[in-house]
Amino acid sequence: MGKLILNNYILIVIMVGTTLIGIVSGILGSIITLRKEALIGNALAHASFPGVMLSFMIIKTKNIELLLIGAGCFSIISLVIIKIIKKYSKIKYDSALALVLSGFFGLGQVLLSIIQNTGNSNQAGLKKFIFGEVATILSSDIQIISIISITIILIVVLFRKEIKLFIFDKEFYKSLGFSCEFLDNLIILLTVIVIMMGIRFVGVILMTSILIAPGIAARQWSNSFYKNLVLSGLFGGLAGFVGTFISFKNSDLSIGPIIVVVVSLIAIISVFLKKVK
Amino acid sequence: MNFEILMILIITSFSCSLIGVFISLRKMAMLMDAISHTALIGVVLAYLIIRDINSPFLIIGASAVCVLTVYLIEVLSDKKIEKGAATGLIFPLLFSLGVLIIDRKLKNSQISINSALFGKLEFIIFKRLTINNIDLGPLALYIMLVIAVVIAVFIIIFYKELKVISFDIIFAKTSGVSVLLVHYLFISLISLTAVSAFNIVGVILVISLIIGPSVTSLLFTKNLKKTIIFSIFIGLINSLVGYGIAFKYDIIISGAVASVNMVVFLLALLFIGGINEYNRRKLS
Numbered sequence A: 001m002g003k004l005i006l007n008n009y010i011l012i013v014i015m016v017g018t019t020l021i022g023i024v025s026g027i028l029g030s031i032i033t034l035r036k037e038a039l040i041g042n043a044l045a046h047a048s049f050p051g052v053m054l055s056f057m058i059i060k061t062k063n064i065e066l067l068l069i070g071a072g073c074f075s076i077i078s079l080v081i082i083k084i085i086k087k088y089s090k091i092k093y094d095s096a097l098a099l100v101l102s103g104f105f106g107l108g109q110v111l112l113s114i115i116q117n118t119g120n121s122n123q124a125g126l127k128k129f130i131f132g133e134v135a136t137i138l139s140s141d142i143q144i145i146s147i148i149s150i151t152i153i154l155i156v157v158l159f160r161k162e163i164k165l166f167i168f169d170k171e172f173y174k175s176l177g178f179s180c181e182f183l184d185n186l187i188i189l190l191t192v193i194v195i196m197m198g199i200r201f202v203g204v205i206l207m208t209s210i211l212i213a214p215g216i217a218a219r220q221w222s223n224s225f226y227k228n229l230v231l232s233g234l235f236g237g238l239a240g241f242v243g244t245f246i247s248f249k250n251s252d253l254s255i256g257p258i259i260v261v262v263v264s265l266i267a268i269i270s271v272f273l274k275k276v277k
Numbered sequence B: 001m002n003f004e005i006l007m008i009l010i011i012t013s014f015s016c017s018l019i020g021v022f023i024s025l026r027k028m029a030m031l032m033d034a035i036s037h038t039a040l041i042g043v044v045l046a047y048l049i050i051r052d053i054n055s056p057f058l059i060i061g062a063s064a065v066c067v068l069t070v071y072l073i074e075v076l077s078d079k080k081i082e083k084g085a086a087t088g089l090i091f092p093l094l095f096s097l098g099v100l101i102i103d104r105k106l107k108n109s110q111i112s113i114n115s116a117l118f119g120k121l122e123f124i125i126f127k128r129l130t131i132n133n134i135d136l137g138p139l140a141l142y143i144m145l146v147i148a149v150v151i152a153v154f155i156i157i158f159y160k161e162l163k164v165i166s167f168d169i170i171f172a173k174t175s176g177v178s179v180l181l182v183h184y185l186f187i188s189l190i191s192l193t194a195v196s197a198f199n200i201v202g203v204i205l206v207i208s209l210i211i212g213p214s215v216t217s218l219l220f221t222k223n224l225k226k227t228i229i230f231s232i233f234i235g236l237i238n239s240l241v242g243y244g245i246a247f248k249y250d251i252i253i254s255g256a257v258a259s260v261n262m263v264v265f266l267l268a269l270l271f272i273g274g275i276n277e278y279n280r281r282k283l284s
Helices: A002-006 A009-034 A040-059 A064-088 A093-118 A139-158 A160-168 A170-175 A180-202 A207-219 A225-249 A255-273 B003-025 B029-050 B056-078 B083-105 B113-118 B139-157 B159-167 B169-174 B179-201 B203-220 B224-249 B253-283
Strands: B128-131 B134-138
Touching: A009 A040, A009 A139, A009 A160, A009 A180, A009 A207, A009 A225, A009 A255, A040 A064, A040 A093, A040 A180, A040 A207, A064 A093, A064 A180, A064 B253, A093 B029, A093 B203, A093 B253, A139 A160, A139 A180, A160 A170, A160 A180, A160 A225, A170 A180, A180 A207, A180 A255, A207 A225, A207 A255, A207 B083, A225 A255, A255 B083, B003 B029, B003 B134, B003 B139, B003 B159, B003 B179, B003 B203, B003 B224, B003 B253, B029 B056, B029 B083, B029 B179, B029 B203, B056 B083, B056 B179, B083 B113, B113 B203, B128 B139, B134 B139, B139 B159, B139 B179, B159 B169, B159 B179, B169 B179, B179 B203, B203 B224, B203 B253, B224 B253
Parallel strands: none
Antiparallel strands: B128 B134
């Protein structure tokens, strides 16, 4: 294995990318799972799909940064809609999530079919956002991903005490004079950024898994919040690393589903080996 | 305009919006999302054995896999994992396994990821039901008709039980309703719907047809019977409008209907909000 990795520049580049994305999505996912909002990532990731399509329709080329910015914008729009539904109706929260994720993904399908009708030759590969693909990843992408990942980790480290209080003792947190809205928005914004980076690798449908599974796995090994974050990041990173390697060895298998299988197995094994009460 | 496609869509929409009411009320929307995704691995596994995508045994086998998924999620929930997280752990895993099996074993078969996600309403009518060389119409139409009848009959028979477990599960348990039995019968039924609809309209439209019309009708009334009738009616209108738009602009039907379902809900929400605001101002 060592030799194969060392001799293969592309593999190293992709592995660095998937490992980093595994780490940050593990950390952020652990936070949203502890907040009992695990499935919000599912809705946000599905909702990013029409964003990719719409920005492609506007710019007409596959400029990956702009496509991902479109994705992020749509995730945020979907979040606003979910919040509006929550505020102005008595519709159950998970119904709102299911409605928004299917509606937005449907919109994405519509836009995709419009793009296909126009016959723009640049469109090939847009479908790769559904399950992810790594063939087009460049080392310059990895530099950007590294910078963003490190920034996200630093932000979480900086706000770790506030986040901990915010999750476990909201009343006390409020009484100290901190703003709930700020942290709420910060966590969601970071999640959206992780989704924007991740959908290229694992795709919009399976993104939810690499957010949730590392958090569940970590929760089985420790009761400490900080240890949970670290473990979750480690599990996520490990899954990205191993998944990439397996997919590289078996080129007929898509990378996104493989990473998901690896990370889910880590979680399920952890659940059955459970250490904490 | 293709009348047969429209009929299949409307009948599917009828089944989905009918059981959708109970799914929305019972907070099972994301569980439904999970079931409709795992329909993929159910269909894949059953197909590996049966090798005929239209066999009734395939639908039953795949439904059994979906019921098993729900059981798995409930096992994890018992291990103190929050239900949402358990759902989000299990269904991407099974969906991924389905995708990987197709990648490896079922390339160029009747199952494709594309039709699993986007549906194949546009092509479904080419598979005909023929007896003695007489063309009786598209096979999918008959499959969905049978499913619709099964669902309607189930809901009429178990209406009381479903009502009780939807609104007051504790009362249901104390009053001697076999909650577990009705629950699993219900799960089997939605699995059956998800699998059969999955083959035709795709994962995303299944969820949309189930949740969209039912939550829209829940905005207007609290009466269960009225909710069901509204839901079916809204599902019908949405399908007609969605199909009309898809036909006019030559776009994918499943995506168009799913978008219409969401937009109609949001418009209804805006409408209700406007009325409430108007009444409030008139009072003050």
